[in-house]
Amino acid sequence: MTIRIPSKLCPAIIVILLAILGAIAYKLIAGGSTTTAEDGRQAIVLAPQERGLILTEMRAFLSGLQGMTDALTREDMKTVAATARSLGRAATHEVPPALMAKLPLGFKQFGLSVHGDFDQIALDAESLGDPKHTLAQMGAVMQKCVACHAAFQLQSAPAAK
Numbered sequence: 001m002t003i004r005i006p007s008k009l010c011p012a013i014i015v016i017l018l019a020i021l022g023a024i025a026y027k028l029i030a031g032g033s034t035t036t037a038e039d040g041r042q043a044i045v046l047a048p049q050e051r052g053l054i055l056t057e058m059r060a061f062l063s064g065l066q067g068m069t070d071a072l073t074r075e076d077m078k079t080v081a082a083t084a085r086s087l088g089r090a091a092t093h094e095v096p097p098a099l100m101a102k103l104p105l106g107f108k109q110f111g112l113s114v115h116g117d118f119d120q121i122a123l124d125a126e127s128l129g130d131p132k133h134t135l136a137q138m139g140a141v142m143q144k145c146v147a148c149h150a151a152f153q154l155q156s157a158p159a160a161k
């Protein structure tokens with residue numbers, strides 16, 4: 001038996017389906033699971049291992065910047081480029097889709113832009129070999145570290161019962 005849907009209902013059904021799809025897409029792209037922290041920052045609520053993964057990435061940022069600063073004092077542009085590249089966009093492929101869905105759009109944009117900046121720093125370090133230029137780029141990227149930290153916090157979700 002086939003179910004016959006009155007033709008007048010069809011547009012309504014299409015609109016409802018589109019709205020549902022839109023809501024799902026919004027949740028995946030922009031939504032994120034967040035609440036407001038005591039200090040007013042936006043707190044992203046994650047499973048403990050997801051929070052751990054992001055914090056591990058953060059420590060890689062810090063130690064990368066340390067390594068780059070040290071290499072710059074020796075004008076070792078090869079090490080600068082290699083270290084910057086290890087923090088580039090290729091590093092974002094390790095983020096699982098379920099975790100991506102919990103991150104608010106602003107956070108993802110900040111993150112992607114910082115990874116992109118490190119790729120650019122690597123390219124310029126290779127092609128220009130100018131430590132002052134690299135230093136200026138590092139100063140600019142660190143403004144984004146500061147801005148993101150001012151806006152967001154990470155919280156661990158209580159373990160599921």
Ligand code: HEC
Nearest residue numbers: 055058059061062107110111114144145148149152153154
């Ligand atoms: C997309 C946003 C974002 C960007 C960009 C960002 N961070 Fe973070 N970072 C965070 C958040 C959120 C935390 C957790 C802070 C909290 O919960 O109070 C964090 C934590 C850290 C920590 C602490 C790690 C730990 O183990 O506790 C370090 C170090 C750090 N970030 C370094 C950096 C550096 C260096 C950069 C720039 C190259 C950077 N971050 C860029 C969001 C960001």
